[in-house]
Each structure stands twice: as structure tokens, then as C-alpha cells.
Amino acid sequence: MQLKGLQIEGFRGINQPLSVPLNRQVIVISGSNGSGKTSIFQAIEWCLFGLLDFSGTEFQREDAVVNDFHSGEEARVILTLDDGTVITRTRKKKARTGFGKQDSQLEVIQENRHLKGEEAQDSILDLLGLNTEEFGAVAHLRQETIRSFIQGTPAERSQTIDKMIGLFHLRELISGLDPTVVDKEVNQLERRVADIEQTMIQAIILSRKMIMKQEDALEESGIPRERISEIGVLEGLREISGQLATLAGSLGVPAPTLDSSSAEAARQVTSQAKEAVRELGERRFQSFSQTERTIGELTQLQHDLERATKDLETAAGVDVKALITQRDKASDRRGQLQKRWTELKTRSSGLSRLQHRITAVEAELRQTANHLEGQGSVKEAEARLRKIRDEMEIVVAARKTARTLETLLPAAAEYLQVAQPGRCPVCQQAITDLRVTIEHLQQEIQASHEARKAQELENRWRTLKETELEQERLVADIRETEKQLARLLKELEELNKELVKVTDVAPIEPLGDFVAQQLTAMAEQIELIQQDISEVEITVATIDGKLRSLKEKQEQLRRCQERIAEELDVPVDSEDLLTPLQNRVEKNQQRLKEWEGLANAFPVLDRAIDRVERILGILEAKKRLAELEREYPTALEEKEALQRAIEELNDLKLGLQDIYHAATEHQRSVVGGALAALQPIINVRYNRILGHPEYAELQIEPEEEKKGVYRYWIAARNPAGTHSTYIITRFSTSQRNVAAVAIFLAMAEHLQHNLNVLLMDDPTQSMDPEHRKAMARFLVEESKSKQVIVATEDPAFAEMIVQSSGRLLHYQLRPWTTEGVALR
Amino acid sequence: MADALETLREQLTAKLADPQKHSSILEAVLEIVRGSGSKGLKKQVQQWIADIKAKEGV
Numbered sequence: 001m002q003l004k005g006l007q008i009e010g011f012r013g014i015n016q017p018l019s020v021p022l023n024r025q026v027i028v029i030s031g032s033n034g035s036g037k038t039s040i041f042q043a044i045e046w047c048l049f050g051l052l053d054f055s056g057t058e059f060q061r062e063d064a065v066v067n068d069f070h071s072g073e074e075a076r077v078i079l080t081l082d083d084g085t086v087i088t089r090t091r092k093k094k095a096r097t098g099f100g101k102q103d104s105q106l107e108v109i110q111e112n113r114h115l116k117g118e119e120a121q122d123s124i125l126d127l128l129g130l131n132t133e134e135f136g137a138v139a140h141l142r143q144e145t146i147r148s149f150i151q152g153t154p155a156e157r158s159q160t161i162d163k164m165i166g167l168f169h170l171r172e173l174i175s176g177l178d179p180t181v182v183d184k185e186v187n188q189l190e191r192r193v194a195d196i197e198q199t200m201i202q203a204i205i206l207s208r209k210m211i212m213k214q215e216d217a218l219e220e221s222g223i224p225r226e227r228i229s230e231i232g233v234l235e236g237l238r239e240i241s242g243q244l245a246t247l248a249g250s251l252g253v254p255a256p257t258l259d260s261s262s263a264e265a266a267r268q269v270t271s272q273a274k275e276a277v278r279e280l281g282e283r284r285f286q287s288f289s290q291t292e293r294t295i296g297e298l299t300q301l302q303h304d305l306e307r308a309t310k311d312l313e314t315a316a317g318v319d320v321k322a323l324i325t326q327r328d329k330a331s332d333r334r335g336q337l338q339k340r341w342t343e344l345k346t347r348s349s350g351l352s353r354l355q356h357r358i359t360a361v362e363a364e365l366r367q368t369a370n371h372l373e374g375q376g377s378v379k380e381a382e383a384r385l386r387k388i389r390d391e392m393e394i395v396v397a398a399r400k401t402a403r404t405l406e407t408l409l410p411a412a413a414e415y416l417q418v419a420q421p422g423r424c425p426v427c428q429q430a431i432t433d434l435r436v437t438i439e440h441l442q443q444e445i446q447a448s449h450e451a452r453k454a455q456e457l458e459n460r461w462r463t464l465k466e467t468e469l470e471q472e473r474l475v476a477d478i479r480e481t482e483k484q485l486a487r488l489l490k491e492l493e494e495l496n497k498e499l500v501k502v503t504d505v506a507p508i509e510p511l512g513d514f515v516a517q518q519l520t521a522m523a524e525q526i527e528l529i530q531q532d533i534s535e536v537e538i539t540v541a542t543i544d545g546k547l548r549s550l551k552e553k554q555e556q557l558r559r560c561q562e563r564i565a566e567e568l569d570v571p572v573d574s575e576d577l578l579t580p581l582q583n584r585v586e587k588n589q590q591r592l593k594e595w596e597g598l599a600n601a602f603p604v605l606d607r608a609i610d611r612v613e614r615i616l617g618i619l620e621a622k623k624r625l626a627e628l629e630r631e632y633p634t635a636l637e638e639k640e641a642l643q644r645a646i647e648e649l650n651d652l653k654l655g656l657q658d659i660y661h662a663a664t665e666h667q668r669s670v671v672g673g674a675l676a677a678l679q680p681i682i683n684v685r686y687n688r689i690l691g692h693p694e695y696a697e698l699q700i701e702p703e704e705e706k707k708g709v710y711r712y713w714i715a716a717r718n719p720a721g722t723h724s725t726y727i728i729t730r731f732s733t734s735q736r737n738v739a740a741v742a743i744f745l746a747m748a749e750h751l752q753h754n755l756n757v758l759l760m761d762d763p764t765q766s767m768d769p770e771h772r773k774a775m776a777r778f779l780v781e782e783s784k785s786k787q788v789i790v791a792t793e794d795p796a797f798a799e800m801i802v803q804s805s806g807r808l809l810h811y812q813l814r815p816w817t818t819e820g821v822a823l824r
Numbered sequence: 825m826a827d828a829l830e831t832l833r834e835q836l837t838a839k840l841a842d843p844q845k846h847s848s849i850l851e852a853v854l855e856i857v858r859g860s861g862s863k864g865l866k867k868q869v870q871q872w873i874a875d876i877k878a879k880e881g882v
Contacts, residue, residue: 131858169832172857176865185873189882638882645880652872654842655849662839662850666832 001754002787005080010070013039024809025783029791030798031813037791041761047077047089048124049132050104066093069818085110129753133168138748140759146740158711170667177660182653186646193642200635207625214618228615230263236612240273247601251283270612277605288595291588298585301564308557315550327543334536341529348522351502355515358495365488372481385471392464399457664707671702671710678746686742690774692735694718733766757787764797776800
């Protein structure tokens with residue numbers, strides 16, 4: 001079976017009607033990328049099967065099979081086979097709905113038969129002996145198949161190989177057959193059965209047991225079985241209502257209203273009764289607590305009154321007036337003492353000041369006297385001065401004589417040397433006499449007044465002069481000291497007078513000691529006065545305290561009386577407050593006993609309510625039991641139906657498990673066998689195209705990752721079997737491309753079917769020129785036994801096929817436009 | 825190729841633990857695989873489950 005002609009309109013990239021005659025053994029469709037080559041191949045596949053098997057979910061969701069620009073919004077493909085069969089498939093564009101063969105219209109005209117729908121599809125499958133997956137494995141080498149070899153992950157390659165070696169049915173079966181799905185359903189139904197058993201059967205049994213137990217318990221508590229009824233409930237409610245009314249009356253509150261006429265509302269009424277009991281309980285507790293507090297307060301008041309009265313009675317014996325007088329006197333005494341104390345303090349500080357001054361003056365006096373004593377008297381000093389001056393006069397005369405002689409004697413001697421004997425013109429003495437005299441004098445001067453003597457006299461004079469000056473200063477100093485002494489004495493006299501004023505006694509020498517004694521005495525007096533003041537202050541404070549305490553007691557009594565009067569609601573000036581107070585306490589104690597007595601009513605009420613509730617519980621349980629018993633037959637039927645369904649599902653599960661195990665087991669054995677059978681065919685094809693120069697043999701090695709899922713490793717080895725590698729690690733993309741084509745061609749030869757056609761979409765997409773050339777030669781060779789339709793974007797490859805083949809059709813596609821695909 | 829599917833049926837039947845009981849299910853399963861692949865088979869298993877439940881009214 002081969003293809004004869006193809007007409008396409010509105011399909012994917014093809015808009016306007018396109019007629020492609022296919023009545024040759026070799027057909028080459030060339031054109032640039034996106035010009036519509038793949039659309040032509042897809043049109044053939046879609047026309048045959050209504051599906052584009054490789055397309056992913058995204059493609060299927062999109063209504064992409066219909067050309068976007070087609071005026072009729074319809075895809076139409078008519079495929080004519082060489083036996084005259086005409087297959088027409090159409091599809092109207094829908095708005096983003098699903099995509100599948102059921103959405104297209106199929107017509108098959110075959111040997112005068114006009115078939116439609118599923119019948120038409122079945123006729124195609126029978127005619128070709130292929131379904132869509134098989135078509136992809138043996139007739140249509142898609143670009144994706146080659147790409148998965150060149151670029152795909154190991155899982156993608158394995159899936160492709162699985163399909164190519166004919167295990168797709170088995171793979172699909174194993175992948176689609178999941179017995180655990182049935183298992184889950186069975187488990188779910190079994191849970192429902194268990195649920196029914198638990199909710200119905202067990203519930204009925206348990207309910208019966210529980211009701212019996214509760215009835216026994218009630219009977220034991222004194223309620224006869226005949227009272228376990230609605231009448232019993234109503235009686236119980238009436239009893240509770242009566243007890244509540246009594247209790248409310250005792251507590252002084254309105255009785256709660258309970259409707260005890262209807263058994264339907266009994267549950268609600270018991271709740272109301274419980275609430276009423278709770279409220280009355282709170283009320284009783286509040287009243288009890290309040291009364292307790294009142295008794296406590298009244299007792300305290302009573303105690304306070306008694307104590308205040310007693311305190312006042314005790315205080316009555318105290319002479320308040322005497323106390324006040326005593327306090328006033330003490331206050332006066334304290335004033336006097338404080339005055340005296342202040343005075344003494346003032347005098348003491350004055351005395352201290354005087355003491356300091358006296359000490360200073362005395363010290364100065366002593367110093368001055370000592371100084372004076374060292375200098376002697378003025379007379380002595382003046383006598384010494386006179387003596388010095390007399391001596392100075394003698395020395396001055398001596399100095400004058402000496403100086404005259406020193407001047408005259410050399411001149412006289414010189415005159416006498418030159419003068420003629422005769423008389424002195426001055427004194428008329430004979431010169432000779434004078435000469436003798438002079439010689440005599442000279443000798444005397446020489447003897448007693450030498451030049452040094454004159455110097456000594458000079459020195460002596462100076463010493464005397466200095467002594468004179470010193471003595472003059474001494475005299476002046478003595479006079480000054482005497483003046484100071486007089487001043488100090490005067491000051492001392494004044495201090496003495498002042499001291500008399502301060503001490504009131506005549507001072508006794510030495511003054512310093514006297515003042516010190518006076519100060520000590522004064523300090524002692526101040527201390528004594530201080531003590532006196534403290535004692536007086538204590539006395540005053542004690543008296544004040546007594547007076548204050550008395551006042552406070554009076555105030556306490558007054559306040560206590562006021563509180564009692566207010567509490568008892570009587571005038572505050574009542575003569576006897578204690579008696580009515582005691583009466584009030586006794587009254588409250590009586591009430592407290594009443595509240596205590598009421599406590600017993602609550603457990604009684606609780607028990608009554610509990611009994612009613614238990615009866616109600618039994619009645620409700622009986623009601624539920626009756627309902628369960630009514631529903632029991634239905635539940636039993638449901639359980640049986642579920643069990644039947646479980647049985648059938650288990651049968652289905654067993655069947656599916658059996659098939660699943662058989663399929664996985666078979667797959668395991670087939671994988672090895674299929675690959676072993678394919679292996680030589682693959683290698684023949686591989687080497688006929690142009691295999692690897694060294695690794696000339698391809699080998700597909702299966703590995704079962706998990707049950708029913710295989711992963712294939714494509715290895716290559718040298719003919720001697722000494723070296724091997726994985727193609728993905730060692731082969732170039734060109735060589736991998738050749739490997740993919742070889743496996744595809746081996747499958748096409750290995751599996752039997754009726755379609756004698758090879759559709760190859762861009763088989764040389766990653767090949768170098770040498771491999772492309774080999775591929776062209778190979779395809780032309782193959783076309784001798786098969787119709788070969790090749791699409792390529794490589795003009796050189798197209799030309800190689802054209803050159804190799806004598807009789808072929810070569811369609812060149814123009815670049816794509818919205819008008820669609822155009823052939824040349 | 826239809827023969828190949830038939831062969832597969834025969835091969836799997838031979839491997840079934842209870843062929844008498846389960847060969848009919850196998851035949852149905854293979855038919856579904858042929859028509860709509862693994863997805864169709866998954867749907868069919870669900871359908872069988874639903875049919876059983878509907879039949880028993882559960």
C-alpha cells in the first residue's frame with residue numbers, strides 16, 4: 001500500500017487548497033524552515049488517524065489543527081491511496097475545546113463503500129495494519145524521534161526506542177493498567193461495610209445493653225420500671241417544679257416557671273430547672289455570705305462600742321484640768337529655761353571670744369616685755385651714746401692734728417733745708433731751734449703717729465659713727481616698745497573690765513585660767529539647763545499624749561455610736577445602743593441558720609433532676625434504638641450490595657493483576673528477544689548509511705528500572721568487541737542521527753504491516769555533507785522496495801537525492817505566508 | 825500489525841495465572857490499548873469500577 005495523492009486546505013500552516021500528487025517512488029519536499037514541510041506530513045498522519053500522536057498536552061488543548069486564517073475555519077485533508085481508497089477528514093474550528101479524533105469528521109470511500117465515523121476509522125486500521133503509535137514507529141520518522149536521540153534525556157530516548165521496537169502496546173498496557181486503583185475502591189467499600197456494621201449492628205447491640213443497664217441502675221435507686229416513661233418524666237418535672245417554688249419562696253425570690261405538661265419539651269424543661277437551681281444556689285450563697293458579713297460587722301460594732309465605753313470609763317478618773325495646768329506650768333518653765341539657756345549661750349560665746357583675745361594680748365605682752373628686757377633702759381642707752389660721742393671728739397681732734405702734722409712737717413723740713421740760718425719769719429724762732437723741734441716732732445710722729453695710726457683713727461671714727469647710729473635707733477626702738485607696752489596694758493585693762501561684765505565676778509589673775517574656769521562652769525550650767533528643758537518637754541509631751549488619747553477615745557465612741565445608730569436606724573443619742581445591737585446580731589444568726597438549712601434542698605433537687613434526665617436518656621436511647629431497628633433491614637441490604645460489589649471488584653482486581661503480571665513478565669522476555677532480532681538489521685542499516693569508522697556495531701542494552709519500565713542504553717562497539725562506548729558520550733550529532741535513522745529503518749523492515757511507505761521529516765538535520773550524501777544514496781536504494789517521501793530544508797541534500805534518483809517528484813516550498821503553502 | 829496485537833494477546837493469555845477467567849478481560853484491555861492507549865485504559869478501568877458500583881447501587 002502506497003500513497004497516491006494528497007489535498008490539504010485549512011490545515012495547520014496550510015491555508016489555501018494545496019494539491020500534492022504523490023504518484024512516484026521518491027518524493028522530495030524541500031523548503032526553508034517554517035515553510036510547511038512538517039504540516040504536509042502531519043496532514044497525512046492526521047487524515048489517517050485523526051491524531052497527532054507526538055503532540056503534547058498544550059498542543060491538544062489548543063485548537064491548532066485548523067489554520068488561523070482559513071475563511072471557512074475548517075481543516076480538510078483528502079488522502080488517496082494507490083488502491084483507490086479515498087480518505088477525507090475534516091474538522092471545524094471550535095473555541096479552545098479539546099482535540100481528538102472524535103472531534104473530526106471522517107469519510108472513507110473504498111471499493112464502492114462509503115464509510116463514516118468509527119466504521120471508517122476501523123477500515124483504515126485494517127487496511128494499513130497500523131495504529132497511530134505503530135505508524136510513528138515504522139512509517140513516519142518524525143523530527144522528534146531524531147531529536148530525542150541527539151538531545152533527549154535517557155528517559156526520552158528509552159521511550160522512543162520502546163516505541164520503535166514495537167513494545168508500545170505492552171508499554172501502554174502496563175502503564176494504563178494499575179490494579180491498585182481497584183484496590184483503593186475495594187478498601188473504600190470495605191470501610192463502608194465496616195461502618196455499617198459498626199453504626200448499625202454494633203450500635204443496636206450496644207444501645208440495648210446500655211438501656212438495660214441504665215434501667216437496672218434506676219430501679220436500684222428506687223425508681224420502679226413503670227416510671228421509666230413519659231408519665232414518669234412529667235411527674236418528676238412537677239415534683240421539681242414544686243421544690244423549686246418552695247426553695248424560691250424561702251429565698252424570697254419569685255418561683256421559676258416550668259412547663260411540666262408536655263413530655264416533648266422535657267429535655268428543655270430539665271435544662272431550665274438546672275439553670276433555676278443554679279441561680280437559686282447562687283442566690284442562697286450570696287444571701288448566706290451577706291448575712292455572715294453582716295453578723296461579723298455587727299459583732300465588731302458591738303465589740304467596738306463595749307471597748308470604747310470601757311476606755312472612756314477608765315479615762316473618767318483622770319483630772320484633765322490639773323493635767324492642763326501642769327502642762328501650762330511645764331511650758332512656762334520650759335520658756336524660762338530656754339531664755340536662760342540662750343543668755344548663757346550668748347555669754348559663753350562672748351567669753352570664748354574674750355578668751356581668744358586675752359590669750360593673744362598676753363602673748364604679745366610677753367613678747368614685748370622680753371624684747372624690752374633684752375634692750376635695757378633708755379638712760380643706759382643714752383649714756384652709752386654720750387660716751388661714744390666723747391670718744392668721737394677725741395678721735396676727731398687726733399685725726400685733725402695728725403693730718404696737720406702730716407701736711408706741715410714735710411713742708412717745714414723742705415723749707416729748713418733751703419732756708420739760711422736765721423729766724424723764722426713767722427715765729428721768729430731760730431731756724432736751728434726749729435730744726436731741732438722739727439726733728440724732734442718728726443721723730444715723735446715717726447714713733448707714735450705713723451701713717452697706719454692715722455688710718456686706724458679713721459677706722460675707729462667710722463666704727464664709732466656706726467655705733468652712734470645704732471644706739472640712736474635702739475633708743476627710738478625702746479621708746480616705741482614702751483609705747484606698745486602701754487597700749488597693751490591699756491587693752492588688757494579694758495578686757496578686764498569687759499570680763500567683769502560677762503562673768504559678774506572680779507577676774508583673778510592669771511586671766512586665761514580664770515576665763516577657762518568660767519567657760520567650764522558656764523558649759524556645765526548650759527548642760528544642766530538643757531537637761532531640764534528635755535525633762536520639761538517630756539512632761540509636756542506625756543500630758544499632750546494623754547489628752548489626745550482621751551480625745552480619740554471620745555471620737556471613737558462617737559463614731560461607733562453613729563454607725564450603730566445608722567445600722568439600727570435609731571437616733572444617735574439613744575441611751576442604750578447595745579441591747580438593740582445584740583438583738584440584731586441574734587436575728588441575723590437565726591437567718592444564717594435558715595440559709596444553712598436550705599442547703600439540703602439543693603442536692604435533693606439535683607437528684608430529682610438527675611433522675612428525670614436519666615429517664616429521659618433511656619427514653620431517647622429507646623427511641624434511637626427503635627429507629628436503628630427500623631433502618632436495620634435497609635442497612636443490611638446496603639451491606640450485602642457492598643459486599644457483592646467488593647466481590648466483583650476483587651474479581652476485576654485479580655483479573656487486572658493477572659494481566660499486569662503476565663504483561664510485565666512478557667515484556668521482560670520480549671525486550672531481550674526483540675532487541676536480539678533487531679540488532680543485526682539495525683547494524684546493516686547503520687553501516688549502509690555511514691557508520692562510525694571504529695564503533696561499527698550498535699547495541700541496545702535494556703535495563704528494567706522498575707517493573708514494566710525499561711531504560712535503554714545505546715552502546716557502540718568495534719567489530720572485534722574489544723572497545724565499546726555509549727553513543728551519547730562518544731558519537732557526534734551526525735553519527736547519532738545516523739543511529740536513529742538506522743533503528744527506525746530496522747523497525748520498518750522488522751515489523752509487518754501493509755503501508756509500504758517511508759515518511760522522513762528532515763532525516764539529516766544534524767548531518768555533515770558526507771553523511772548526507774550517504775543518506776541520499778541509501779534512500780534512493782530503499783525506494784526500490786518502498787515509497788520514500790523525504791522533507792528537508794537542505795537544498796544540497798534535496799539535490800543529492802535528485803541527482804541519485806532517476807524518476808522522482810521534487811516539490812519546493814516557498815516561504816510561508818498567511819495564504820499558506822505554495823509548491824513549486 | 826493487527827496480527828502482532830493478536831500474537832501479543834496469545835502470548836499474554838499463555839502467561840495468565842487463570843486464563844479461563846481472565847482472557848476475556850485481557851481481550852478487552854488489548855482492544856482499549858489499540859484504540860486509545862494507556863490513557864484510554866485508565867479511563868476504562870475507572871469505568872468498570874463505576875459500572876460495578878452502579879450495578880450494585882452503592
